[in-house]
Each structure stands twice: as structure tokens, then as C-alpha cells.
Amino acid sequence: MKRPQLLAISTLAVLFGAAILSGLISANPHSTQYRELPGARPSAAFLLGTDELGRDRLGRLLFATRISLLLAPAAALAATLLAMIVGGIAGYFGGFWDRCTVRIIDLMLSLPWLFLLLAARALLPLNAPPAASLIITYGLLAALGWAGPARVIRAGTRKLCQSDFTLQASALGCGRFRILWRHVLPNLQPILLAQLWTTIPVFILAEANLGLLGLSASEPFPTWGNLLRDLQSPFSLQPEAFAPLAVVMLSVACLKLAMPHQELHT
Amino acid sequence: MKRFFILLAMLGLSSAGARGAQAPNELRFCLRADPKTFDPLLVDDDNSETVRYLTGGVLIRINRKTQQLEPDLATSWNVDGQGRGITFHLRPNVKFSDGTPFSAEDVAFTMKRLMDPETHSPAADPFRSSEVPPRITVSSPLTVSILFGAPVAGMERLFDQVAIVSAKSPQKIAAVLGSYFVAEYKAGSEILLSRNPNYWKVGTHGERLPIIERIRLEIQQNRDIELVKFRRGEIDLINSVDADTFDELTRLMPRSVLDAGASLESEMMWFNQVPSSPLPPYKQAWFRSAGFRRAVSEAINRADICRIVYRGHARPAEGPISPANQFWFNAALKPHPYDIGSARRRLEAEGFRLRGATLCDREGHAVEFSVITNAGNRNRERIAAMVQQDLQAIGIRLNVVTLDFPSLIERIAKTFNYESCLLGLSNLDLDPSAQMNVWLSSAANHQWNPNQKQPATAWEAEIDKLMRAQASDIRPEVRKRAFDRVQQIVSDEAPFLYLITRNSLTAISPEIQNASPAVLTPQAFWNIDWLRKPMFTAENR
Numbered sequence: 001m002k003r004p005q006l007l008a009i010s011t012l013a014v015l016f017g018a019a020i021l022s023g024l025i026s027a028n029p030h031s032t033q034y035r036e037l038p039g040a041r042p043s044a045a046f047l048l049g050t051d052e053l054g055r056d057r058l059g060r061l062l063f064a065t066r067i068s069l070l071l072a073p074a075a076a077l078a079a080t081l082l083a084m085i086v087g088g089i090a091g092y093f094g095g096f097w098d099r100c101t102v103r104i105i106d107l108m109l110s111l112p113w114l115f116l117l118l119a120a121r122a123l124l125p126l127n128a129p130p131a132a133s134l135i136i137t138y139g140l141l142a143a144l145g146w147a148g149p150a151r152v153i154r155a156g157t158r159k160l161c162q163s164d165f166t167l168q169a170s171a172l173g174c175g176r177f178r179i180l181w182r183h184v185l186p187n188l189q190p191i192l193l194a195q196l197w198t199t200i201p202v203f204i205l206a207e208a209n210l211g212l213l214g215l216s217a218s219e220p221f222p223t224w225g226n227l228l229r230d231l232q233s234p235f236s237l238q239p240e241a242f243a244p245l246a247v248v249m250l251s252v253a254c255l256k257l258a259m260p261h262q263e264l265h266t
Numbered sequence: 267m268k269r270f271f272i273l274l275a276m277l278g279l280s281s282a283g284a285r286g287a288q289a290p291n292e293l294r295f296c297l298r299a300d301p302k303t304f305d306p307l308l309v310d311d312d313n314s315e316t317v318r319y320l321t322g323g324v325l326i327r328i329n330r331k332t333q334q335l336e337p338d339l340a341t342s343w344n345v346d347g348q349g350r351g352i353t354f355h356l357r358p359n360v361k362f363s364d365g366t367p368f369s370a371e372d373v374a375f376t377m378k379r380l381m382d383p384e385t386h387s388p389a390a391d392p393f394r395s396s397e398v399p400p401r402i403t404v405s406s407p408l409t410v411s412i413l414f415g416a417p418v419a420g421m422e423r424l425f426d427q428v429a430i431v432s433a434k435s436p437q438k439i440a441a442v443l444g445s446y447f448v449a450e451y452k453a454g455s456e457i458l459l460s461r462n463p464n465y466w467k468v469g470t471h472g473e474r475l476p477i478i479e480r481i482r483l484e485i486q487q488n489r490d491i492e493l494v495k496f497r498r499g500e501i502d503l504i505n506s507v508d509a510d511t512f513d514e515l516t517r518l519m520p521r522s523v524l525d526a527g528a529s530l531e532s533e534m535m536w537f538n539q540v541p542s543s544p545l546p547p548y549k550q551a552w553f554r555s556a557g558f559r560r561a562v563s564e565a566i567n568r569a570d571i572c573r574i575v576y577r578g579h580a581r582p583a584e585g586p587i588s589p590a591n592q593f594w595f596n597a598a599l600k601p602h603p604y605d606i607g608s609a610r611r612r613l614e615a616e617g618f619r620l621r622g623a624t625l626c627d628r629e630g631h632a633v634e635f636s637v638i639t640n641a642g643n644r645n646r647e648r649i650a651a652m653v654q655q656d657l658q659a660i661g662i663r664l665n666v667v668t669l670d671f672p673s674l675i676e677r678i679a680k681t682f683n684y685e686s687c688l689l690g691l692s693n694l695d696l697d698p699s700a701q702m703n704v705w706l707s708s709a710a711n712h713q714w715n716p717n718q719k720q721p722a723t724a725w726e727a728e729i730d731k732l733m734r735a736q737a738s739d740i741r742p743e744v745r746k747r748a749f750d751r752v753q754q755i756v757s758d759e760a761p762f763l764y765l766i767t768r769n770s771l772t773a774i775s776p777e778i779q780n781a782s783p784a785v786l787t788p789q790a791f792w793n794i795d796w797l798r799k800p801m802f803t804a805e806n807r
Contacts, residue, residue, distance in 0.1 A: 033655050038574045053574060053651055122673035126636040126684060127665055214641035219651040219666040232644065 008257035015251060016069050022062035030063040031055065031220030041238065048240045051230055060222035061244055067217070068204055068224050069251070071138040076199035078142040080192055083149035088188070090150075091157025092180060101154065108147035114209065116144055121215060134217040137210065141203050149195035156191040160184045197259040201252045208248060224248050291479040291799055293778070293791075294501045296486040300453055305439050306429035307380050307387045312787075319788055320459055320481060322429025323443020323466075325354055325373065326422055330784035330792035333592050333696065335422055339368070339430060339443060339466075349417035349740030356408040361464035362432050362441035370410035374402045375433035377412055389427045392700060393418055395737075419737045419745065420697035445476040445795055457483040467795060476795040496522075496773055502799070503781075503790045504773040508645070509576040512771040521776040525579055526783045528590045529770035530696075532583045533649060535637065535688045535763045539715040539722070543682040548631050553685070559760040561612040563602040565660045566653050571766050575648045579771055583764035585753045590770070590785040591696050594746065596753040602760070609660050625661030634663040635685040638677060641668035649765065650688055678713065687713070694787060698736060698749045705733045705752060714761045725759050 018025060028034075028046065034054040042049045048057035090101030120140050128136060160166060161184065169179050204224070210216040211225010227244035301314035306322045309315050325340040337343075340354040360368040380390045381400055393400070398415030405411065418424070435441035440448065443466075446459035459481040467475045484501065486492050493511060495501045497518065507515065507523075515523045537553035538545060545553075552558050568582035581589075582601035589595045610620075617628035625633040637653070639646045650666040657664045669677070677684040693701065703709045707718040707726045721727035729752050736748035756762065770785040779798040783789045791797060 031655075033652065035570050035574060053648060118670050118673075122669055122676075126638060126667050127634065129665060133665075133667075214643075214647060214668045215670070218668065219647070219654055229644070 004257050008254040011250065012069070012254045012258060015065055015247070015254075019062050019066035019069060022059065022066065026056055026059040026062060028056035028059045030059040030222055039238075042240055048243055049238065055220075057240060057243065060227060061247060064222040064224050064227055064244070065247060065251075067134060067221070068207065071134065072200050072203045072207065073196075075138040075142040075145070075203050076196055078139075079146040079199055079203075080149055080196045082142070082146040083153050083195060084188070084192060086146065087150035087153030087155075088157050088180075088184075091154040092161055092184065094158065094161070098154070098158075101150075105147045105151050105154070108144070109151070111144075113144050113206075117141070117206075117210065118215060120144075130218050130221040134221055134223070137207065137216055138203070141206055145199060145203060145206070149199060152195060153188065153191055156188055157184060160187050194259070197255065201255045204248070204252060204255075291477075292482055293478045293480070293503075293797065293799060294482045294484065295503045295505065295791075296484045296492045296495070296501055297457070298485075298487055300485055301457070304448060304451075306431060306442075307376070307385060307389060309427075310388045316483070316788060317448070317457065317459075318429055319444075320446050320791075320794060321442045321444040321448060321462075323360075323368075324426055324429055325356075326425045328423060328426045328696075328786070330786040330788075331782065333786070335426075340425075343422065345421060345740065346413075347740075349419065349421060350415070351411060351413040352421055353409065353411040356410070357466060358408055360443065360466045362435055362437075362443055363447040363462045363464055364435055364437045364441040365464060366432050366435040366437075366441055368430070368432075368443060369407045370404040371407075372430050372433050373410045374404050376428065376430045377402050379431070380428060389424075392424050392695075393421075395419075417738055417740060419699040419740065421740075423697055446481055449480075454485055456485060459483065469796075477798045478794075481794075496775075499775065502775045502778055505788060505790045507771045507773050509579045509768075509771065510644075512579060512773075513577050515773055519773075522773050524772050524774060524781075524783045526770040526772065526785050526789065528581055528588050528767045529785045530588050530590050530694060531690060531692045532588060532767045533646065533688065533690050533765045534583070535653070535686055535765060536714045536761060537635075537686045538678075538682060538684055539761070540682040541715075541722075543684075545685060548627060548629055549635065549685065552627065552633065552635075555616050556759050557612045557616040558618075559763065560602065561609040561616075561618075561660065562657065562662070563760050563763040564605045564609040564612070565662075566602075566656050566763070566765065567604045568601055568765055569604065571649055571652055574652070575645050576766065576768060579769040580766040581769070583767045585757045585764055586691075586693075586701070586762065587698075587749075587753060588693065588767045590767075591693065593742075594696060594698055594749055596750040598750070599753055599757050602757075602763070606659055613660065620661050623658075623661055624663070632663070633661065634665070636665040636667050637686045637688050638667045638669055638674055638684050639688040640671045640674050646688055646690070653688075679710075679716075696786075698733070698745070698752070702733055702737060705729050723759075725755050729755055 026047065032055065034050060036054065037046070037050050038052055038054040040046055040050040040054070046056050046058065048061065051057055051060065086101055086105070090098045117140055121137070124136055166179055166183055169183055207216055207223060208225040208228055211223050212229055214229065216225045217223045224244055224247070228248070230241055231245065297313045297316060299313055301317050302311050303309060303314050304317060306318045309318050324338050326343065327336050327338040328334070329336050339357050339360060341357050342355045344353045345351070354373065356368070356370060356373070362368060377400065379385055380387050381393065393414065395418045396415030400415070401413040403411045430443055431439050432441045442462065445462055445465055447462050448457060449460035450458040461476060461479050465475060469475055486495070492501065492504060496504055512523055512525070537559060539550070539553050541550070543550070572578060572580040572582060584599040584601050585596060587595045613625065618625050618633065627633060637650055639650055647666070647668060654664040654666055674687075678687050703711045704713070706712060707715070707721040707730055710716050712718070715722055718726070721730055732748045732752050736745040739745050770783065770789055772783040772790045774781045774783065774790055777800055779800070780793065780796045781790065782793060784792050786792065
């Protein structure tokens with residue numbers, strides 16, 4: 001493992017650790033409004049000051065970090081698994097299934113995903129608690145974000161199915177399932193990992209986009225996207241208001257750097 | 267983020283700012299978008315309204331400061347005893363901007379065109395008190411009478427929205443009687459208005475009005491860019507600014523901001539009481555209970571909302587009419603008090619009980635509901651977050667849902683699939699007759715339970731009766747009494763929970779003299795004839 005990669009993984013670990021142990025770092029709940037102190041500057045009680053409603057910025061940032069670093073990889077994993085199933089079937093069976101799947105993938109990729117997300121979100125039940133709305137948001141990202149990886153996985157599967165060792169296994173009498181399980185899937189692993197790694201920052205940024213539009217998790221849950229919206233208010237002129245931006249940039253950069261080189265090349 | 271880049275742009279360009287030289291005696295400000303029309307009878311949007319105000323000549327003008335009627339193209343008028351007819355005596359020797367003489371024929375032509383159903387004029391709707399078209403009689407070149415089929419409440423005030431067009435001018439609607447005429451229009455870029463050479467009004471010492479020769483209206487959607495332009499002196503005013511911007515400008519340019527006090531705009535919340543809505547019966551029962559609605563209202567700390575969200579540039583709302591509406595505001599009303607104890611007592615009286623920290627109804631259902639509001643409106647989202655915390659104190663769990671605007675409208679106007687809604691209200695028309703489409707139980711905009719065949723409650727039936735009574739009477743004191751009672755019922759029954767009334771905030775360059783912002787639109791330039799800009803360019807600043 002090279003040094004930048006190690007550094008990136010360490011940074012992510014520190015961020016994740018801080019987010020998990022947020023209660024120890026900031027004693028203030030992320031949703032409590034200290035209404036006598038809106039827009040307060042950093043102090044011993046509020047290390048990053050308070051937002052426009054008097055909520056602890058640090059507490060909210062750590063909570064949002066926990067959400068993004070837990071749910072974005074989970075959604076990316078779900079999308080990659082879905083992509084694996086769809087792309088794998090298309091690539092392995094070929095013919096009619098392949099043609100159908102490719103058309104569906106093309107259709108999915110041609111859709112304006114942001115508008116699709118907005119439309120899907122508008123149809124959701126209104127009384128979902130904030131935690132559920134958050135999970136639904138990431139679930140939607142996973143449900144709509146599988147098409148790109150599926151295309152890559154389908155191409156990889158197809159290539160593997162046409163390779164000499166698969167042909168040889170087939171000639172030796174291996175069944176379809178055994179070929180798939182023992183030969184195709186293990187060789188697809190680098191592609192799957194690469195897709196997983198590249199999808200995580202995409203989902204982080206997608207949530208940030210939704211948050212900027214005010215369409216991410218509902219109040220009082222903070223997310224990185226919601227926190228970035230604070231930069232639109234005059235309080236943004238205070239340096240501490242840029243902390244969420246710094247954390248998002250750092251996390252996305254670390255996720256890119258932490259990706260193993262061989263996966264990148266794949 | 268956007269403001270960060272704008273800040274950088276401001277820093278980078280601040281030295282270049284003073285170089286933006288303006289032509290002398292030219293007023294500049296921004297419109298949010300192109301006007302949809304230059305036809306004064308078809309105006310239906312704010313931008314077209316701005317152009318109409320600056321270019322159109324009307325028979326009677328509402329003074330935006332005093333809210334009193336003032337003669338304009340009509341030197342006097344008489345309304346008949348039944349409130350059906352009005353006779354105007356017109357100002358002599360007035361000409362349109364192209365030199366065509368103005369006469370009673372033009373008023374008749376304008377009114378006929380206005381009331382023609384084919385014109386689809388939004389300004390005509392308030393005049394349509396009956397199906398019968400009005401009878402217009404020109405008795406002399408300077409006298410014209412209009413007789414409507416039924417009494418029209420507050421008829422004189424409606425003429426403030428009717429800009430007279432010429433019956434004979436070859437320039438048609440381009441010939442105007444107002445202070446300015448449209449000299450140039452570059453779609454998507456700017457509109458140049460030049461002083462009307464034939465404008466009838468003169469100053470107290472006989473000087474020519476309006477004082478400012480030209481007005482350049484820049485089409486600018488982005489409010490941040492508008493703010494940068496104002497700071498650089500490239501525009502002279504921003505008609506309406508939000509509280510955040512106002513405070514920022516107060517810090518940077520304290521002499522350029524003005525808080526004119528309570529405006530006609532408020533924020534309110536209501537519960538869905540539509541019987542056919544897909545809500546479970548127990549929730550419908552909560553929302554139909556006046557005690558529940560009042561309890562929710564009394565648990566909301568309006569003073570905190572004013573202080574935190576609006577930085578003090580708002581006041582707790584008393585009811586449907588803002589105190590800015592001097593005549594129609596019911597001064598006896600007070601905002602619902604912030605009183606947790608009273609809220610709890612009201613809930614107990616309705617059978618609600620606290621189980622731990624959760625409020626439950628008689629049948630044991632935990633009290634939890636959602637409030638929808640439009641995504642992207644920061645202030646509204648902040649209000650929702652504050653209401654959420656306030657309601658926690660009485661054991662109610664509120665889920666805040668932000669929706670894109672079309673989805674929100676779909677839910678509140680078509681599917682009725684929502685529980686409560688937080689939105690803003692702008693009563694631009696001072697007269698309560700303009701609110702018939704809200705207060706009548708049969709109306710489509712009777713938001714909490716629209717399109718009722720019969721009034722669902724006794725108090726809604728009483729409101730219907732009072733609103734119809736005030737609309738068919740021309741005696742102001744009788745109408746006021748009826749509408750005061752409507753306001754009182756609305757305050758007691760709380761179908762709408764009025765939260766705050768925003769202040770009217772404007773930004774005007776200190777160079778502009780005689781500026782005196784009003785709470786009615788157009789706030790900053792209502793007295794455009796008298797605004798004066800010293801004869802120097804931006805280099806002299």
C-alpha cells in the first residue's frame with residue numbers, strides 16, 4: 001500500500017471514528033436549538049459555533065459525517081450488487097437477455113436522474129420519520145444508480161465468458177452455475193470493487209446536490225448537503241461555516257485516493 | 267457556496283466597481299424576468315405590473331403611503347347610491363405620449379376592452395359582480411359613466427389597476443398616459459423607459475415631472491448578482507430584500523437600507539380538513555378540532571421566529587389582515603400567545619393525554635403529523651424546524667417534508683394527500699372582496715377544506731354570510747364591521763395559523779432623493795415622479 005493511499009485510509013478512519021464517537025467530541029445534540037445563541041462564533045461550548053437556528057455546528061457536522069460515511073457506502077454496495085445481478089445476467093446469458101438488458105441500461109442512463117429523484121421523492125409517504133426519509137433518499141440513489149456499473153460489469157462478464165479458461169472449463173464438463181461461481185465471479189471481483197469505490201463519492205455528491213436543493217433528509221437530521229446550504233446565508237462569511245465543505249472535499253478526495261491502483265486500472 | 271463566490275467576485279471587482287459609469291439622471295434597477303406583456307389590460311405578473319405602474323395612466327391612484335385615493339386622470343368621481351355606477355370627470359388637455367388627445371372615448375374604449383371576455387383581463391375579474399356587461403355612457407368629452415349589473419364593492423380602488431389605453435392612437439397600447447413610455451426593449455436584457463413628453467403632472471413650482479429622465483430596467487434573475495450590482499452602484503434600488511440581505515447591507519451600507527414596517531406578506535400554516543382526503547379518521551378528527559388547532563398555535567413561539575429567522579424584521583401575525591392594511595386591519599385582534607400551559611389545557615379538554623413525552627389522543631394514537639412546505643425557501647424551512655422543536659414541548663412529533671413546488675400544489679389543490687402545510691400569503695389587494703376566493707366555503711382557495719357544497723361548520727357558514735354581506739354593501743363602515751367579525755372568527759377558530767408578518771425591506775441608494783418606501787407595491791418607487799437623482803456619474807462617488 002502506497003503512502004497517499006495509507007494516508008487517505010487513515011484520514012477516512014479518523015473521520016469515521018470521530019463521527020461514531022461524536023457524543024464524546026461534542027456534548028450538544030445535533031438537533032437542539034439554542035435560540036439565545038443563533039450564529040454564535042466558536043467557543044468552548046460550541047467548538048465550531050452555532051448555525052442560524054442556534055444548533056451546534058460541530059455536533060451536526062459529525063452526525064452528518066456519520067450518516068454519509070455509513071449510508072453512502074451502503075447504498076453504493078446495494079447499487080453494485082444490483083448492477084452485478086443485472087450486468088452479470090446480461091453478460092453471461094447473452095443473446096435476447098443481453099439485448100433487453102442493454103436497452104434497459106441505456107434507458108436508465110438517458111434519464112435525468114435528478115428529476116427522477118425529485119419525482120420519486122414526491123411520491124413517498126409524508127409521514128416517514130427523518131431517519132426513514134434518509135434511508136429512502138439513499139435507497140433511491142441505489143435504485144437509480146446501478147445502470148452505469150451494470151454496463152461495465154456486463155462487459156466484463158461477457159469478456160470472461162468468452163475467455164479461454166471458461167471455454168476450457170466448459171469443455172471439461174463444468175456446469176453453468178459452477179463456471180459462474182468458480183470462474184466468472186472471482187475474476188469479476190476487481191471490477192466490482194472498482195465500481196463500488198467509484199460509486200461511493202458519486203452518491204455522496206448526489207446527496208449533497210439534493211441537500212443543496214433542500215430535498216435530502218428532513219429536519220432535524222443534518223446531512224452534508226443540508227449543511228452546505230448554510231453557506232448561502234451571510235453566516236457563511238465566518239470561516240467555521242466552511243467546515244462541512246472541507247470535510248466533504250476531504251472525504252471525496254480520500255475515497256478516490258484510497259482506491260487500490262489495480263482496481264483503478266481495471 | 268454561491269455567496270462565497272459572489273464575495274470573491276465582489277472583492278475582485280470592487281476596484282472596478284466605481285468604473286461602472288451611469289448616464290446622468292437615469293434610474294436603474296432590476297426586474298426578475300421579462301414582462302409577460304406590455305398590454306396594461308393583460309398584466310398578470312410582477313414584472314409587467316412594474317412596467318404598467320411606470321407607464322400607465324389611471325383614473326384614480328391609490329397613494330401607496332397613505333392608502334387613500336387620489337385623483338389622477340379623473341379630477342373627480344361620484345359613485346351612485348347603490349354602488350353599481352360611477353361617473354368620472356376627466357382632466358382636460360391631457361395627451362398620450364405620442365400626442366394623441368385623451369378623452370372620455372378612451373376611457374370607454376378601455377373599459378369595453380377590459381370587460382370583454384375575449385380579452386381575458388385579470389384586472390376585469392373584480393368588476394364582474396354580475397353576468398351583465400357594464401353600460402358605458404360618454405356624456406361629454408370629459409365625462410364618462412359606467413354602470414355595472416350589480417354593486418361592486420370598493421369599486422373606486424379597482425381603477426388603480428386599470429391603465430387607460432388610447433382608442434385612436436396609431437401606436438395603440440404603446441401610447442401611454444403615465445410618467446414614462448417604453449423607448450427600447452431588448453428581450454432578456456433590459457427595458458429602457460423614457461420620460462413621457464406629454465405627461466400632465468407638474469411639480470408644485472411648475473417643474474416638469476417626472477424628475478428622472480430615464481429608467482433602465484435590467485432583467486436579472488439572480489438575486490445575488492442584483493445585490494453585487496447594487497453594492498457596486500450599478501443599480502439604484504432593490505425593491506424588496508430578504509432579512510438576511512437586509513442585515514448584510516445594514517452592515518456594509520447602512521444608509522442604503524430601509525425597513526418600512528409590517529408588509530402585506532405573512533407566513534401561515536393550516537391543517538387539511540378535507541373529508542375526502544386519504545387521512546385516517548382519527549387524524550381528520552384532530553384537524554377538525556378548533557381546540558387542537560389553537561393548542562398547536564399557542565405552542566409556537568412566534569417571537570422567536572421573528573427574532574431568529576427574520577432577524578427582527580417581522581412581527582407575530584394577528585390574523586388574515588396585516589396591520590399594514592390600515593383600514594381593514596382589525597386592531598382588536600392579538601396574535602395567539604405563546605403559552606405552553608394554555609396549549610396543554612386545551613389539549614386535555616379535547617381528550618389528549620401525555621404518555622411519557624408523547625401526546626396521545628382519546629383512542630391512544632400518538633399525535634404525529636407532517637407539515638409540507640416548498641423546498642428551496644430557506645426561511646420557510648427554518649420556520650418549520652423551529653415549529654418542530656416547539657411542538658415537541660407538548661409531545662407532538664412533527665415531520666417536516668420539503669417538496670418541489672408543483673408536487674406541493676398537486677397535494678394541496680388536487681389530491682389533498684397531506685396533513686398540514688406551511689406557506690406564505692400575499693394580500694396585495696387591500697380590499698377584502700379580493701379574498702372572496704379564500705373565505706367562501708365554496709371557493710377553490712378555501713385551503714383547509716375547499717369547494718364545499720354546504721358550509722361544513724357553523725362558523726364557516728357565518729363567514730360566508732359576512733363576506734357576501736360586505737361585498738354587496740358600499741358603506742365602508744358596514745363592510746368594515748362585517749370583515750372585522752370575519753377576522754375575529756378566523757382568529758378564534760384558527761383554520762389558518764398565522765405565524766408572522768414580514769416587514770417591508772428595501773434598499774435604495776442614498777443618492778436617490780425623495781425616496782420614501784411604502785409597504786404597498788411598488789415599495790421603493792411608488793412616488794417615481796418625485797424621485798431625484800443628482801447629476802453626477804459613478805466616478806464622482
